Amino acid sequence: MIQITLIQIDNYGPWTVTPHPRTESDLQTMQSRLYSDLEREFGILGGLVFFNRFDNLIAVTNGINKKQHERIQDSIRNRYPITISMSVATAETSYEAQKIATKQLQKTGGAQEAKRKEELIIDKLVTPEESLVQIAHIDINHITKTLTDVTSAYDTSVIVYDVIYNLMKELKNVDALSFFIGGDNFMSPSNKVNEETLTNVLKIVDKKTNVTLKAGVGIAKTAQEAADLADIGLEDIRAGLTDKSVLIFDE
Amino acid sequence: MIQITLIQIDNYGPWTVTPHPRTESDLQTMQSRLYSDLEREFGILGGLVFFNRFDNLIAVTNGINKKQHERIQDSIRNRYPITISMSVATAETSYEAQKIATKQLQKTGGAQEAKRKEELIIDKLVTPEESLVQIAHIDINHITKTLTDVTSAYDTSVIVYDVIYNLMKELKNVDALSFFIGGDNFMSPSNKVNEETLTNVLKIVDKKTNVTLKAGVGIAKTAQEAADLADIGLEDIRAGLTDKSVLIFDE
Amino acid sequence: MIQITLIQIDNYGPWTVTPHPRTESDLQTMQSRLYSDLEREFGILGGLVFFNRFDNLIAVTNGINKKQHERIQDSIRNRYPITISMSVATAETSYEAQKIATKQLQKTGGAQEAKRKEELIIDKLVTPEESLVQIAHIDINHITKTLTDVTSAYDTSVIVYDVIYNLMKELKNVDALSFFIGGDNFMSPSNKVNEETLTNVLKIVDKKTNVTLKAGVGIAKTAQEAADLADIGLEDIRAGLTDKSVLIFDE
Amino acid sequence: MIQITLIQIDNYGPWTVTPHPRTESDLQTMQSRLYSDLEREFGILGGLVFFNRFDNLIAVTNGINKKQHERIQDSIRNRYPITISMSVATAETSYEAQKIATKQLQKTGGAQEAKRKEELIIDKLVTPEESLVQIAHIDINHITKTLTDVTSAYDTSVIVYDVIYNLMKELKNVDALSFFIGGDNFMSPSNKVNEETLTNVLKIVDKKTNVTLKAGVGIAKTAQEAADLADIGLEDIRAGLTDKSVLIFDE
Secondary structure: OEEEEEEEEOOHHHHHOOOOOOOHHHHHHHHHHHHHHHHHHHHHOOOEEEOOOOOEEEEEOOOOOHHHHHHHHHHHHOOOOOOEEEEEEEEOOHHHHHHHHHHHHHOOOOOOOOOOOOOEEEOOOOOOOOOOEEEEEEEEOOHHHHHHOOOOHHHHHHHHHHHHHHHHHHHHHOOOOOEEOOOOEEEEEOOOOOHHHHHHHHHHHHHHHOOOEEEEEEEEOOHHHHHHHHHHHHHHHHOOOOOOOEEEEEO | OEEEEEEEEOOHHHHHOOOOOOOHHHHHHHHHHHHHHHHHHHHOOOOEEEOOOOOEEEEEOOOOOHHHHHHHHHHHHOOOOOOEEEEEEEEOOHHHHHHHHHHHHHOOOOOOOOOOOOOEEEOOOOOOOOOOEEEEEEEEOOHHHHHHOOOOHHHHHHHHHHHHHHHHHHHHOOOOOOEEEEOOEEEEEOOOOOHHHHHHHHHHHHHHHOOOEEEEEEEEOOHHHHHHHHHHHHHHHHOOOOOOOEEEEEO | OEEEEEEEEOOHHHHHOOOOOOOHHHHHHHHHHHHHHHHHHHHHOOOEEEOOOOOEEEEEOOOOOHHHHHHHHHHHHOOOOOOEEEEEEEEOOHHHHHHHHHHHHHOOOOOOOOOOOOOEEEOOOOOOOOOOEEEEEEEEOOHHHHHHOOOOHHHHHHHHHHHHHHHHHHHHHOOOOOEEOOOOEEEEEOOOOOHHHHHHHHHHHHHHHOOOEEEEEEEEOOHHHHHHHHHHHHHHHHOOOOOOOEEEEEO | OEEEEEEEEOOHHHHHOOOOOOOHHHHHHHHHHHHHHHHHHHHHOOOEEEOOOOOEEEEEOOOOOHHHHHHHHHHHHOOOOOOEEEEEEEEOOHHHHHHHHHHHHHOOOOOOOOOOOOOEEEOOOOOOOOOOEEEEEEEEOOHHHHHHOOOOHHHHHHHHHHHHHHHHHHHHOOOOOOEEOOOOEEEEEOOOOOHHHHHHHHHHHHHHHOOOEEEEEEEEOOHHHHHHHHHHHHHHHHOOOOOOOEEEEEO
């Protein structure tokens, strides 16, 4: 079972233009700092946050309890001009968990309703016994030599964002999520997706986008441990220790 | 003339896995802090930075000189475990400027060569007289009511990333750039793209992605002023002050 | 038993002037960010960090184990140009604990020896049963009306730093520590100091510095809970709920 | 002429306890981040901020104009739960400048009055011609070998804070300011204080506190340049290039 926390800035759109539009560089700073702070606070507890759309962030939070969520929520209120609502759900797959989390948050009110504020809704928390996180760390083969060092920065980005979008779409088809984590790197909370399925998804995206993808996959009790194992898998593929494009390490 | 600065983390890929892969939540924090710091430092000088791919950032820097670029470069070295190289170029269009900037950075060495470090290459700086920045602030109509509040967070994201990718691709066709800035918002440094052309680009993306886009456009001496004007344009469309999907304010 | 962690930047002095002195505003930013990050990471785990001298920080860390200390130490290495060493000790009083912690860190090498790096020495961790933290939150009566709003900012500061120094010195005499936490506020990890003793210490400092001090005191299992109780005590004195200058809340 | 900006958090005390006391680790994070952000924003413009008491900060801002102050003030409002007021004054000495700045801010209302908010009062800005900043960088001789590496961390701190306080008091007597900047380092905006006077002040403090102080002094158009020169002076004394305890570099 994977535990997903959906984090949403309360009534953010209206705030950004009240009383008149706020300077964009300030908003960008605020959003990226919020993300980095959530990353630090969930991270120190073994979780992992993805920026997703910056105003709606998605975190893998196995092992993190209600009190800790409350503490994080309070700490944001005490240091930011905005507040956040959070919704926690568990399921067999990451896609299903975020779906439940979204639904129960929507029930408390709209993302742009002033009265909905600092909700913390918890469907269920995973127990230590059932806790399981599978994370794939995916990247593009030889991007530095084939793109970064030869074509323009923006042209490379267009290709990378094509990959981002296609990974998001294709992984959704197998009930997994996918997030861009910078450079040519992507992470996919992908419980229940086996080696064969993931290999196929990568091939589909390869074909659509003209790149070659590979993935290290980690399976563990927490997001951090799973991501660490995924990194090792990816390193082993890079080092040529396997011919596969997908390498899974199960704790 | 628009002035574009390409910012690249030196030898970043190898660093992230030396001596063994670094914890992902730490890397995410480091990257988003680097972005927020660059945003603050360029921002206070009237510039605007886009995170792009986090290891390759693109900034609009009209009015920011060599010494100021050096000061920012130094301040990163003094506070981060990594260093950055920067390349500055000017052109009639943002796409052309980033292309020149990329080329001259590539000439100094590869993004993953240890010996290439803290380069600062300046092709040319815009003079105050010729300085001109056009920025479009684009968003999706009614996304909160049609998507955020009704479908799952991830499903909304898939749609938004489809829009991101298509805007990036289509705006490139008219020599403009496009960057995701969070939520359902995008910014396009788009010198030389007129109202008709931009309206057509939005229509093409609308058709491909099944959303309806609108854009406020600002034209000014600096990125910040242009973005401020673009925000006002967008607010006026939201308020129903015009039936157009594109509204341009020229300083 | 209180658990104290001494945190020391490794070989910091030499780094600040290599290859030549680094810009002071960058160093100040780096130091205060390091402090804020340590505060966040220890804070989310129930601890509390005091900046002390910025290159030598002192934290109350009851309930925080070895693995968590390691995680924090790693996260600093992954995001800063410097590294930190940490030394953890427990004792009946905070003064004694920091003394043990310092000694065992000194044994590993000097603060400015390049080879001493990222030490983590743990004398002993408090067990949940014996865990006890007493924290006093001390402030100056009516400072806004008597000083901030009437004399110059610097003159007020001279008086406050006189109080800081005298509190540090006098609380040391009763085996407690004292730290400035901004404004006219001080916090004292003060296990074993009873109401009478603390009241006397405040009177001694009052006399020497011509201000009137008061203190809320909290006793609990963790630093955060103790500090929360201390805050309530201080609020009650402010609200006139007691005539005492010291109010203790024992969890 | 030196230009000093007094920065005060608006109505901060009441905010920290509304509706009930906020968690101390959050407040500490917020305060140190605010300081680091002000340092970055003023720093990129050639200024230098001292944390002073964290809720009342003092900056040397020669060369920074009204619009830039406004931009910084706005950026804090857009990213923090609190706002700041600023007051700018110029004078022949730093002490006099901060005194004028304080007075004109006090006239607009008390530091804890809710209605006084985001004031920006400018007495006068220095012209480029008359701009002059003298900064002394003071430190304690051999503190690592005599204190840090041999006595307890807290005992060393008590001695350092004794020095901080005495430097603050004695430098005030010669119309200069003094601020702790971490470790065993202090900075003194000290226009009009000559070598002999500063040497005497250091001797007085040496005698009172049983340490030996030295100072590099820089004189330049901006705070950053003056601090850079001061650093070089201090390095030269450390390197034994002079027998004096004070070395002045005038740009």
